[in-house]
Amino acid sequence: MNSRLAEFFQLAVRQLFRRKFRVILTIAGIAIGVAALVGTVALGEGIRTQAVDAIRTQSDLTLIEALPGAQGNILQLVTPTRAAAAGALPGVKASAPVVRGTFATRGQTYVQVVGVPADGLEDVLHPTYLRGSGFLSGSNEVVLGAALGEKLQRYEGVRIGDPLILIRRSYDAQGRPFDEETTVIPVGVMEERGDAFDQVLLMDLDLAIGLGEGESGYSGLLIRAEGPDRVFSVAEGVRGIGLSPRGSFEQIEAVNRMMDMVVIFLGIFAGLSLLVGGLMIASTMITSVYERTREIGIAMAVGASEGDVMEMILAECAVLGFIGGMAGDLLGVLFATVLNALGGPFLASRFGDAFAGLLDTEIALVTWPLLTAGLLLAVGLSLLAGLYPAWKASRLNPVEAIRSGR
Amino acid sequence: MSIPLLETRALSRHYPGGVRALDEVDLRIGKGEFVAIVGRSGSGKSTFLNIVGGLDAPSGGSVSIHGRMLDYSDRRALIAFRRQMVGFVFQQFNLIPSLTASENVEYPLLFNYRPPAERQEKARQLLAMVGLGDRASHYPGQLSGGEQQRVAIARALVADSPLILADEPTGNLDSQTSEGIFSLLQRLNRERQVTLLVVTHERELASYADRTVEMRDGRVVA
Numbered sequence: 001m002n003s004r005l006a007e008f009f010q011l012a013v014r015q016l017f018r019r020k021f022r023v024i025l026t027i028a029g030i031a032i033g034v035a036a037l038v039g040t041v042a043l044g045e046g047i048r049t050q051a052v053d054a055i056r057t058q059s060d061l062t063l064i065e066a067l068p069g070a071q072g073n074i075l076q077l078v079t080p081t082r083a084a085a086a087g088a089l090p091g092v093k094a095s096a097p098v099v100r101g102t103f104a105t106r107g108q109t110y111v112q113v114v115g116v117p118a119d120g121l122e123d124v125l126h127p128t129y130l131r132g133s134g135f136l137s138g139s140n141e142v143v144l145g146a147a148l149g150e151k152l153q154r155y156e157g158v159r160i161g162d163p164l165i166l167i168r169r170s171y172d173a174q175g176r177p178f179d180e181e182t183t184v185i186p187v188g189v190m191e192e193r194g195d196a197f198d199q200v201l202l203m204d205l206d207l208a209i210g211l212g213e214g215e216s217g218y219s220g221l222l223i224r225a226e227g228p229d230r231v232f233s234v235a236e237g238v239r240g241i242g243l244s245p246r247g248s249f250e251q252i253e254a255v256n257r258m259m260d261m262v263v264i265f266l267g268i269f270a271g272l273s274l275l276v277g278g279l280m281i282a283s284t285m286i287t288s289v290y291e292r293t294r295e296i297g298i299a300m301a302v303g304a305s306e307g308d309v310m311e312m313i314l315a316e317c318a319v320l321g322f323i324g325g326m327a328g329d330l331l332g333v334l335f336a337t338v339l340n341a342l343g344g345p346f347l348a349s350r351f352g353d354a355f356a357g358l359l360d361t362e363i364a365l366v367t368w369p370l371l372t373a374g375l376l377l378a379v380g381l382s383l384l385a386g387l388y389p390a391w392k393a394s395r396l397n398p399v400e401a402i403r404s405g406r
Numbered sequence: 407m408s409i410p411l412l413e414t415r416a417l418s419r420h421y422p423g424g425v426r427a428l429d430e431v432d433l434r435i436g437k438g439e440f441v442a443i444v445g446r447s448g449s450g451k452s453t454f455l456n457i458v459g460g461l462d463a464p465s466g467g468s469v470s471i472h473g474r475m476l477d478y479s480d481r482r483a484l485i486a487f488r489r490q491m492v493g494f495v496f497q498q499f500n501l502i503p504s505l506t507a508s509e510n511v512e513y514p515l516l517f518n519y520r521p522p523a524e525r526q527e528k529a530r531q532l533l534a535m536v537g538l539g540d541r542a543s544h545y546p547g548q549l550s551g552g553e554q555q556r557v558a559i560a561r562a563l564v565a566d567s568p569l570i571l572a573d574e575p576t577g578n579l580d581s582q583t584s585e586g587i588f589s590l591l592q593r594l595n596r597e598r599q600v601t602l603l604v605v606t607h608e609r610e611l612a613s614y615a616d617r618t619v620e621m622r623d624g625r626v627v628a
Contacts, residue, residue: 007516014504298500301461302514302561303489306481398461402500 005311012315019288026277026284027324030378033274034328038366038374039335040270044263046336046365051255058194059248061228063124064235065098066221069244076242078218086221089237091230096120099208100219103166103182103201107156111148111166112200115208116222124222125197132160132188137204141187147198149189160186166201168211182211195248274377278385281320285313285389296393297401306394313390314383321382325375332374336364409473410434411568411601412458417467419453419624427453429624430467437568440595440602442615450624451605452573458603459492459571460484471569489518493562495572499554501546501561507533507553508542511560518565525564532560536590552583559590563600570594572604576611588614 016023055061066086069076076082078097087095099115118137121127127134127143135141142164144152152158166182184203192198221243225234231249238245289296296309304312343363412435419428428450435441443451456462458469463478470476471491477483493514501510511532512525520528533542536556538549546554555575562570572591576584588604592614595602604615612618620628 003522004516004519007522011504018504294500295502298496298502299513299517301459301488301494301500303485303517303565305485305517308517399456402461402496402498 005315008312008315009319011312012319015288015292015316016319019284022284022287023320026280026320027327029280030274030277030321030324030382031327031331033270033277034325034374034378035331035335036270036273037267037377038329038332038370039339039364040266041263041370042332042336042364042366043339044259044266045367045370046363048255048259048263049365050363051259052252055248055251055255056228059251060126060193060195061248061252062093062225062231063195064223064225064231064238064245064247064249066223066238066243066245067219068217069239069242071242078221078243080218082241082243083218083221085241086223086238086243089223089234089241091226091234091237092223093226094120094123094224096124096222097205097218098220098222099205101168101208101211103168105152105156105158106165106167107152109152109156113166113208113211114197114200114202115205116202117205120205120222121202124224125202126224127188127190127193129188130191132186135187135202135204138206139204140182140184140207141204142184143188143190143202144186145198145200145202146190146192148201149186152186158186160189162186166211170212180212274381277324277378278381281317281382282385282388284320285317285386286392288316289313289389289393293396293401293404296396297398297404300396300398301402309394309396310390313393314386317382317386317390318379321379322375324382325378328378329371329374332371333366336362336366339364411437411439411472412603413470413473414454414458415468415470417454417457417469418465419450419457419462420465426624428457428464431621431624431626433619433626435601435603437601438595438599439617440592440615441604442612442618443603443605443621444607444609444612444618445621446607449621451621453624454621455571455573455603455605458569459494460487461494489514490565491567491569493565493567493570495555495558495562495570495575497574497577499546499551499558499578501554501557503546506543506545507538507549507557510546510557511564514561514565528564529560532563533557535594536560550583551579552586555579555583555587556590559587559594563594563598567600569601569603572602574605574607576606576608584608584611 066078068078083095083097086092096116101113103111103113105111118135121134121143130146130149135143152164158164163183164186166184168180168182169177170180171177190197223234223238225231235245235247235249299309299312340362412433414431414433417428417431418426420426431454443454445451453462457464460476468475476487502513505513508526508529511529515525515528530539530542533539536559538553538556538560541549541553546557549557575591576587579587588611591602591604594600602615606612619626
């Protein structure tokens with residue numbers, strides 16, 4: 001900032017100091033608007049962060065399953081070429097093709113079977129075992145998801161190491177159904193994961209293909225992203241090669257979409273109060289220019305240009321906006337602090353255990369970018385509100401202004 | 407005769423309704439002259455001063471400073487002219503109430519992009535010269551009328567403008583203080599060689615000037 005502009009700001013502060021009460025009211029108007037905006041967005045961001053964190057902790061965020069997609073009306077299958085392309089995407093740590101099929105047990109339990117290479121099971125799914133271990137490549141060993149394992153043990157007495165007969169219903173050339181039986185050996189039960197793999201039976205990819213699955217290409221591709229921050233770019237990459245990505249990242253996308261709407265909607269109302277603050281500045285500055293007509297005329301008589309006059313008036317607006325923005329940020333932080341201190345326990349006491357988690361967390365999340373945005377918005381709006389009074393002041397006729405007696 | 411500092415030719419100012427505030431005024435003022443313009447209210451004195459000072463534009467005729475004609479259609483040129491060529495002293499003093507005496511004096515230099523240290527030093531010297539060295543940090547509201555006008559005179563001198571225009575500088579002052587102000591103006595004219603064009607309706611005070619010009623109904627009559 002050049003020194004002359006700095007002096008204009010000093011003059012602006014002194015001019016504002018002459019009209020303390022009116023200036024305080026104007027600053028309060030701006031501050032309330034900024035506080036409303038900061039508070040609203042902080043609340044929205046707090047809820048968003050809570051929801052995203054909950055999804056992250058309760059699900060396997062970096063796991064993506066790429067399914068056949070559609071480009072126009074054409075189905076894009078998961079071919080080996082696409083599988084290789086997806087595996088080579090930046091941010092992909094490991095990938096493995098899968099085939100899916102439906103079988104039944106002799107006890108009439110329907111079982112979703114997922115065929116995956118043995119190394120893919122370990123590299124991509126990162127399973128931990130409640131009992132037993134993973135299957136060997138080329139064997140008829142299988143791994144059960146936590147929920148399926150418990151179900152089969154409880155209702156059919158299936159145990160690790162005991163043969164399990166899977167029945168697949170097929171149809172002959174005349175359309176008559178017939179059943180094919182396959183014997184597999186459960187060698188492991190995975191710990192609960194909180195996703196669809198709790199319900200499935202995992203077997204070697206070649207075994208699943210041998211059972212007649214995957215005749216029209218792979219059912220999908222399991223992809224492990226390098227980290228949570230890479231998930232969304234990997235998902236975009238998968239879409240780019242014509243496949244359809246699925247995973248818990250979609251929940252985060254859905255939460256983000258919803259919270260964007262909520263924050264924008266609430267922000268509009270908060271913005272309206274900020275707009276009122278802006279109108280107050282315009283009103284204050286119009287009055288100020290009117291009251292100081294003679295001073296503006298004197299400034300012009302001693303050499304101030306129209307630009308100088310505009311700068312002087314706008315400097316006052318910027319000071320009003322800056323102080324209002326700072327005060328608004330402080331109020332916003334205060335609002336968030338009170339909400340975080342009292343809101344969580346209140347919700348927990350009203351709605352019980354469902355909100356117990358809020359006791360230790362922040363409902364409203366105030367960030368530096370948010371505070372900076374609040375401040376810049378206040379200053380920007382103040383400058384905008386001051387444009388007309390500043391322009392009007394700069395167009396004064398110096399002779400008439402000096403004669404005005406104001 | 408050498409080129410005058412200020413020369414007006416057929417300078418006119420007409421207002422809607424046929425009012426002729428100035429009617430073809432021809433006037434030449436040499437460098438270092440102290441000229442008083444006298445006349446009754448409405449004779450066109452202040453209008454003449456405002457046009458010569460670049461605050462108002464004429465309806466016809468021309469104003470030349472150092473032989474160069476002032477272009478009233480060029481706003482930038484007019485601003486530069488007001489910054490560098492003229493200093494104003496008004497009847498109402500017209501100081502900025504929120505600025506101290508010293509800050510009021512240095513105010514014009516703010517628009518001339520002069521550094522603060524230079525401005526402050528110049529204001530200090532000028533306030534000492536007009537006898538207000540010890541009142542530099544006082545606000546206009548804390549000064550008497552005569553003191554305020556002295557501050558205004560110091561302000562008019564601060565940009566080293568060759569021409570000082572004073573419009574009824576003693577109109578709001580008692581006779582003793584008025585004598586003091588004219589005496590100060592005379593001293594400044596002699597010591598600093600500034601050219602002074604002072605409007606007054608008091609003929610006794612006009613006697614401080616080297617030359618008196620009388621205006622009546624927008625014309626120079628003597």
